[in-house]
Amino acid sequence: MDQMELAQKIDAYLEDNWEAMVGDIETLVRIPSFEELDKKAEGAPFGPGPKQALTAALELASDMGFETHDAEGYIGFADFPGASETQIGIIGHMDVVPAGPGWTFEPYAVTRKEGYLVGRGTLDDKGPSVVALHAVKFWKDQGVEFPYTVRFLFGANEESGMADVAYYHKHYDDPAFLFTPDAEFPVCYGEKGGFDGVISSKPLQECARVIVSFEGGAATNAVPGIAHAVVKASASVLPNTDRITVSEAGEGLARLEASGKGAHASMPDEGVNAIGLIVDYLLEQGLCSADERAFLELDQKLLNHTDGSGVGIATSDEYFGPLTVVGGTIKLEDDRFVQTLDSRFPTSITADEITDRLRKLTDEIGGTFERTLLMEPFLVEPDSPVIQALLNAYNEATGEDAKPFTMGGGTYAREFKSGASFGPEKPWVENPEWVGMMHGPDEAVSEELLKQSFKIYVLTLDKLMKLDLQ
Template sequence: MTDTNAQLKAQIDEFVDRVWPEVLDDIESLVSHKSVEDLSQAAEGAPWGPGPREALDEALCIANVCGLEAHDCEGYLGFADVPGASSKQIATIAHVDVVPEGTGWHTDPYQMVRRDGWLLGRGVTDDKGPAVLSLYAGRFFAEQVEVTGEPLPYTLRVILGANEETNMGDVEYYLAHYPEPDFLFTPDAEFPVCCGEKGLYGATVRSATIAGEAPGARIVRIEGGTATNAIPSLAEAVVRAGASELPAADGIEVVEAGEGLARVTAHGIGGHASMPEGTRNAIGMLCSYLLKAGVCSDAERAFLELEGTIHASTDGTSLGIDATDDVFEPLTCIGGTIRTTGDGRIEQTLDARYPKSTTAEAISERLGALAAAHGCEFEAGRAVVPFYVSPDSPEIQTLVRCYNEYTGKDTKPFTIGGGTYARHFRNAASFGPEELDLPTPEWVGQIHGPDEGASEEQLKLSLKIYIYAIAELMKLDL
């Protein structure tokens, strides 16, 4: 390491220690906003609803306090700049919207809690905590420019999205109105560096019409999951049966729900759709229980059998859509939400993350045939092709080197199943702040699940890495 780099790292250490109390305060302020998309409340200047608008206002306020030039892009998203000597841009992009809180929390999801070196609250990891880190990385360079009077080689832009968790309409708006950064990273994944993302696929299957009062119908209502891209930890059904008649089962709770009715609740282990390992899908548990207990009509049985096939695997093998290749990990496929609709149907959403060895069309063909075989309807949803940037590019190698310098590790770029903003840009990557091998207390939950948590020390280290990486990126010939 050169003397110059050692001096820079010492400056970074001093800065992070100095501002850390403010960082925590700002994460807490951002977490306090329930920034879940609500299109029913959309308005001019708040296209994603009032929650995302409030969180975006909070983030832009933090940007101003940090000494950045903040801009509101009609509520779709915002950005904040440290102007450079060149109009070329190195950028970061994080988001301030979150998935719904769901159930199973032991703390208030919108009140950040500090416990034994961990932060708990919806968004502390995905992605409000990292959004604040990106703003404070900008603050470091704004302070440096003020002290030295020398502009950065390139403009540093901190982009703040507000619609990442649903349709990413915010970044579509941005790219329609502003030029692409010359390189961008998003702090919305795992370290070291993700240079590729699987394709994103969504679909819905619907049962044959089952009116609640039809002869023989047993399922009055069924509901589970809060987001299509999350594995649900809770699902329940109200059925025509006496609670005392139904068998006991692991993870299943049965109580009376009125005369001749029982409420059956499945308690699973939630998580992100792209990382199903270690989860237990409550919808699959519930449907399996109802099927085995015989709490269904013939028409309902056909749908429950399809549910059994959907939830029998998380790699698509039970559905016949499994796939892998030399770049990505194997395909994943999960059921995200289930609902009884107004016309008496049961509706199940599917979320798949697929490698480049298959296509959305091939997945749709197989799932459509499977649904038809069970007398069900099938509707294909989103289909986004895989994203990949060469791990040998100077920008990717710079990020890897900076991470390895700070951690003493010898890591290489990798690919993921999650979908981040990076896939919308030609030259981009996702860059931390999560560490998959970080020891985690049992009371700390995953992103998209209850008790979402982040290690305070990990966030602190990540801020140092981000500042150092931006400084090194500024040395490249873009």
């Protein structure tokens, strides 16, 4: 069909099916599908929530007429068979990060407000996945036979290790090309390396501690917007600040509440780290013992310098720009401070170099450092036919003349032999102040953005099917 006819059919599909698409998103958002390894079981390796969401997604695809398969709860897929077994893949994830504190809406429901869908997963990644699945259904409803098979993969462990994809690689071949609707438009052809770790202090003698408790953050891969600590001090002599609120917490105890600003770990400059606010306050007010101070001073170097300069890992390269690092969560556990960190690193430094430099710093205070996650940087040539197909679909749908880019976020794309992350976010579009970001409270996505994403994904499938991928 010509482009005018195709555009009319896309508009008609949206008109007839948008409310059903919102309903499908709500079906998935209602499921609190964060990892709970203590509740894992056979067929549910990441806990009951991810398994339930995976099952629900496969049921949606089955009801659309696709051939579906649940791969032992690790991952699932729905196939739209083509004339050949060569596959074009799309992959979204059904797991989410925990809701965390600070919500003003019900996190596990879809609330519609001023043209936005609010709820955990509406943006990351249940909403975009539903829209992309409907883009495949659009072509199925046209009665076409594509030259290649479309395989839509539903992951269940993207947020906490990607063991779902590791399982898939052991049992199935990669698609010839794959994209994931789990990032930003126009199209990302490369992703920084991903590095997670844990800094632990030396054991702290309880009798000598000033800090009774310290907790902040909901996920390693996010700038925490909220944190709190309880200290042995009189609340009446401690000042409030513009972001720290002090209150009584019992006899001889004061509670410190920090209000920062949440952000994704790949864009730390958009956030204000609430853990860092508490650390700064504790040091400024002298609310720490000598051993606590040693840890807090190291933590301050980490938290207050998102380019890594505070801990000696600052670097950049021509493709990805500067390294970033954030401290995502903190807690007191077994008489130790435990601080998690997330770094997105370019090709100008190695994971071993990052580990060595951090371990040297923790050794100096009698603490420990452990690397918990590593994803090497990946890059697909920006002028390759597959990347250009995605870019052209985006520009055709939007009327823009956008260029491809690299980013610090880590998506499924990096796990496959040929892939890209592809929408739906447009960070240059300003949302209302009440609209939350992915991984933060009040996560939300514009309905118009999702509708435009649907059009882009429909056009993308058409363009990819015209390439020689054999």
